[in-house]
Amino acid sequence: MPHNMYVCMRHANFSFLLMGCATVIECFSEGFETFLKLVCCNIENENCTTNDCEKCKKDVKDIVPLKHLSKMDANVKWQYWRKLGDRVVLTYTVAALSHLLHELQVQLPIFKQHFIVKVVCQNEIQSAHFNYRQVSIFTCVAWMFNETKSFAEISDSLHHSKIDVQVFITKLIQEIKKQHGKFESIFVFSDGSSSQFKNKFITWSLPDLLAEFGCKNLSGTILQRHMVKVQSMALEQL
Numbered sequence: 001m002p003h004n005m006y007v008c009m010r011h012a013n014f015s016f017l018l019m020g021c022a023t024v025i026e027c028f029s030e031g032f033e034t035f036l037k038l039v040c041c042n043i044e045n046e047n048c049t050t051n052d053c054e055k056c057k058k059d060v061k062d063i064v065p066l067k068h069l070s071k072m073d074a075n076v077k078w079q080y081w082r083k084l085g086d087r088v089v090l091t092y093t094v095a096a097l098s099h100l101l102h103e104l105q106v107q108l109p110i111f112k113q114h115f116i117v118k119v120v121c122q123n124e125i126q127s128a129h130f131n132y133r134q135v136s137i138f139t140c141v142a143w144m145f146n147e148t149k150s151f152a153e154i155s156d157s158l159h160h161s162k163i164d165v166q167v168f169i170t171k172l173i174q175e176i177k178k179q180h181g182k183f184e185s186i187f188v189f190s191d192g193s194s195s196q197f198k199n200k201f202i203t204w205s206l207p208d209l210l211a212e213f214g215c216k217n218l219s220g221t222i223l224q225r226h227m228v229k230v231q232s233m234a235l236e237q238l
């Protein structure tokens with residue numbers, strides 16, 4: 001369990017307690033949710049997470065496999081964030097497993113509620129996120145002899161394929177031509193690492209496409225620097 005991932009002190013501490021137990025009781029190493037499922041009959045039921053359920057396990061020792069009950073006096077070591085005045089310090093404790101289980105028992109009721117509130121919040125945030133319509137944005141900067149202009153094209157297509165790139169470029173050239181008139185040379189480069197730019201289809205079709213717009217000279221390079229979703233194109237107007 002990568003405890004350093006938990007920014008929240010309560011999560012971090014509960015994780016430390018579980019890790020300490022897991023050095024003897026392997027099944028405690030599976031993470032919060034697995035552990036809570038062992039002590040709660042239903043972690044989605046409010047009665048269980050608010051400690052009002054009669055059927056939930058009241059004592060964490062009840063979920064310790066029998067073979068480990070003889071190891072209650074074994075020394076285990078665990079870490080714990082504690083507040084000392086206005087500072088938070090990481091402490092180390094070495095004590096009997098029974099002591100650690102007692103600590104876990106004390107923390108459990110409050111952690112159950114804390115955990116479920118966090119999960120509900122996360123689900124709400126995710127469902128809000130995924131309920132929004134998603135779009136692709138193709139961005140581009142065009143350097144022309146007398147000005148520099150940024151463009152952003154928005155599409156419902158989420159494929160990010162070479163065909164999408166082709167359509168984006170066509171629309172872009174149309175727009176540039178509309179705004180700035182005819183051009184004869186173009187230098188194209190992309191700072192994206194994406195294969196939708198670096199493929200034969202684009203290499204072969206781009207000259208023909210640009211010729212349709214009256215462009216006679218095409219040159220370009222694809223830079224290696226990785227910048228997701230940011231594609232650039234430089235135009236030199238003659």
Ligand SMILES: [Zn+2]
Nearest residue numbers: 008010011118
């Ligand atoms: Zn937390």
Ligand SMILES: [Zn+2]
Nearest residue numbers: 041048053056
């Ligand atoms: Zn219950």
